[in-house]
Amino acid sequence: MFEHMFAEVADEALVGAIEQAAVEEAQASARRLAAIAELTRRSVDDDDERARWTFDLWALTAARIGAALTIGQRRASAQMRIAMALRDRLPRVAALFCQGRIGIRVISELTWRTHLVDDDRVLAEIDAALAERAVSWGALSEEKLTGAVNALIERYDPDAVRRAKDVIGDRDFRIGAHDDSAETTSAWGKLMAADGVAAERRILAMINGVCENDPRSVGERRSDAAGALLNGRQYLPCRCGASDCPKADAPAPASHVVVHVIADQAAVDAAEKQADEKPAATRPEEAADCVADDESICTPDPLVDTGVALLPGAKVMPTVALADAIAGGAKVAPLWLPGPEPEPQYRPSTRLAQFVRLRDMFCRFPGCEVPADRCDIDHCVPWPYGPTHPSNLNCKCRTHHLLKTFCFGPDGWIEAQSPDGTVTFTAPDGRSYSTNPGSTLFFPQFPAATAELPPPPPVPPDDAARTAKMPTRRRPRSAEVAARVKAERAQNREIRATVIAAANAARPAGPPRGNQPPF
Known part of the structure; x- marks a missing residue:
């Protein structure tokens, strides 16, 4: 069906079909968010006693939406935020969205970037200005779109511009990024200066603990040492493979962290085979897989199922990484299968x-x-x-x-x-x-x-007093959101004051020259 949908459409009409489909896609997104906004309006009530539950009416509504859309709780909650912003804060932008003139990518950015505006009069001005300009913003890159929205908000409410937290030097440390490869995971961040010196010295000591015949580069050794350190190990095992390795007396690495990898037998077999194999030198005549001419045809190798291995979170672990783990001493154990009899206690065994x-x-x-x-x-x-x-x-x-x-x-x-x-x-x-x-x-x-x-x-019905055991909030979710907005606006105000003071201090003394205005 898919391949025949536009088979009879003329070439000159295909671009028009693409444009119309984009409009209809935006209109469908607007209808979905309008329905989400209406469900949220009907379901979430701050006067309800459940508004102070940890799992409050907002969370309950997000669960209903998440199940309907097959998305997680946080994504469902984000959809609710966008929907309510369009309904209550940006009605002119919402009208263009319903017409299909603004796409969901721009809508998401507009609702997020205007979240800190807390004055209804200012918000109405920003809504009108966005409705006037945002129709043409769909072609902008992410960076330019962010800049355009921030520039407009700066005109009306500078404290509402979302500013990067690293302006004030907040520390953070992250593991993993969306564009990581299957084989490796990125790590980046900032440490306190003393902690950074200690980490650098610890890693240096670990990589100096292997012999000179270790086949890894310095960078690879540093990476493996950081991984070992995060796993609670104090030593980096040498990979030279020699029985008389001068560093063989180093204590075996120990770790209190256990990472379970689930793999089928084919993956384990392939990894164990790769772990046992030694890299062989390639002969010049083997540099190419095959050479085809008029009298010979290259025959591809038969497909071999090498199995699948998964890390927690269903991240695929390549065979080479599994082989590396097995070579490093990872234990391979068969999956324990439960029998028909239940366990007698409430808490399941390990x-x-x-x-x-x-x-x-x-x-x-x-x-x-x-x-x-x-x-x-x-x-x-x-x-x-x-x-x-x-x-x-x-x-x-x-x-x-x-x-x-x-x-x-x-x-x-x-x-x-x-x-x-x-x-x-x-x-x-x-x-x-x-x-x-x-x-x-x-x-x-x-x-x-x-x-x-x-x-x-x-099963008897729940005791009416059971709800008294629900963990509660100090204040309703709406009050928490308002407090966060107030705090972030105050932080933005402090950042702006610091930047302005620094810029004024760097200016030469004396009155402005010519028509140059003061900062």
Whole structure:
């Protein structure tokens, strides 16, 4: 169907079809956000006692939207923020969006950049100015779009311009970036000066602890030493491979951090084979894979399934990295499989918890992407009516665990789990959403199916006093947002004052020359 959709359209009409589709796409996005705004308006009430719950009415609404759109809780909440900003703060921009004249990329930037404007009169001026100019901003790059929006806000409300936090030198340290390769993870940030000196000396001592025949470059040694240090190790093992290595007496590396990698047998076999192989010199005649002429044809090597290995968060671990880990002493253990009998206690044993996490891989609520190692393990049918068995256990992030604990029941959400690991959630409006174990997406042969359990005994209704156990906020979410806006505006004001003072101090003394205005 896809390849024939525009097969009969003339060449000169295809560009017009593309333009029209872009308009319709923006209009469809506007309709979706308008529906989200209306649902939010009807569902979120600061006067409701649940407004002070940790899992408040905003979070409950985000869960409904996330399940419907198959997105996580944070992304659903962000959609609600954009929708409410269009409805209540930027009505003129919203009108253009509904006409398809502004795309969702620009809309997201406009609603985010105007978040700190707290005066209705100023906001109306900015809304009018944006509606006048933003139609032409779709062609701008991310950097230019940000600059254009910030320049306009600067005219009306300088304190509302979102300024980079590194202007005041905030420290931070990050692991991982969206453009990381599968083989490596980036790390960057700032440390206190003394901590940086200590880290540099520690890494230098570690890389000096290997012999001169270690095949790694200095940069590779530094990278491996930083990884070892973060894993709690004090030594970097040498990779020369010689039995008489002069550094062989270095103590074996020790770490209290355990990273579980799930891999099928094909991946383990391929990695172990690669770990055992020695690089061989390439003969000149082997420089090319094959040479084809009129009398010979290159025959490609047959495809070989080298399996899959996954790090936590479902990040693919390449065979070369798995081989490197095995060569470095990583333990390879078969997956423990549970039997038909449940465990007698409420809290699952270590091996049962590990099986459930490896099976699920993520929070099981629809659209949620929180990795299983950061999730709670929850009884589908509450203990003690439901047993501690993998057919009655699944992973839930803390947010959706709160949803299950306080918002499930005859008038709320309903959950059911099948022996094959499928979990079905039914919303209060009767809509159902099913999720499969994450492991089955990557490992079709994963033994996710476990024993079928007998029907549970009748579960009594929740005690009315149960809601008293819900963690609460000091103030409603709306008050927290207002406080953050106030604090960030004050910080921006301080940054501007510092910059202006520094610029004035650098100017020569005396009155301005000619028509040059003072700073």
